[in-house]
Amino acid sequence: MEIALGEFSSELYLLLLFHTILCILKFVLEPLYDEFDTLGVQRTSRNWQPFYSLPFLRYGVRRIIMSYFVPPCNYGMVEYDLSRSGQCHQLNFPFLERHNLKTVIYLSFDEPSQPFLSFLEDQGIDLIRPCQELAELQSQANSSMSEAEVLSALQVILSSQYYPLHVMCNFGHHRTGTVIGCLRKLQGWNLTAIFEEYRRYAGSKVRFLNEQFIELFDTDLVRIPVDHPNWL
Structure with missing residues (x-):
């Protein structure tokens, strides 16, 4: 690095x-x-x-x-000014601070820790939670993501006004991996490359349902804004 x-x-x-x-x-x-x-x-x-x-x-x-130099678990760069990871702890805050983040997409149903919320407030970073408004899904926190959640997250990722942007969930495995996998499909990646990236972060925790969701995801449902990033 x-x-x-x-x-x-x-x-x-x-x-x-x-x-x-x-x-x-x-x-x-x-x-x-x-x-x-x-x-x-x-x-x-x-x-x-x-x-x-x-x-x-x-x-x-x-x-x-x-x-x-201590990044959060499962940290990685997705595209320019777009990164991903699992939960962020206090030891990771100096690392994140250097990236001058503007927005964090938090995909977990669990409440963010108070130190993390304080860090976001101190840095002036906006927190977006696509799952928060979908209260009826909270009992299914361990299941694969819904189409509505993915579309909500992608609408933020595809708008340059939120950048630099960071996407995260509990461990950076499944929910983050699903959203990034659907983004890769929107970018025109083939499924082999998409699944390779998903498995690289998921390790032994690979979920077939997540891969199936990515494979069947209909990219025509995504509305691409005018101010989309240059890499799309």
């Missing part, structure tokens, strides 16, 4: 600078500490160690830096 340096925030630059300074201090000061030992200078504690080598300090810096 290529990451442009220009995408890093100023906070990350400061962390990298701080980490570099620690490495330089270690290089410069380590010989002095060794010389003190040679001269018999006693350290103040049996467990004393240089400040730059404190495990919690190294761990904290590395954890903060690495959080910029």
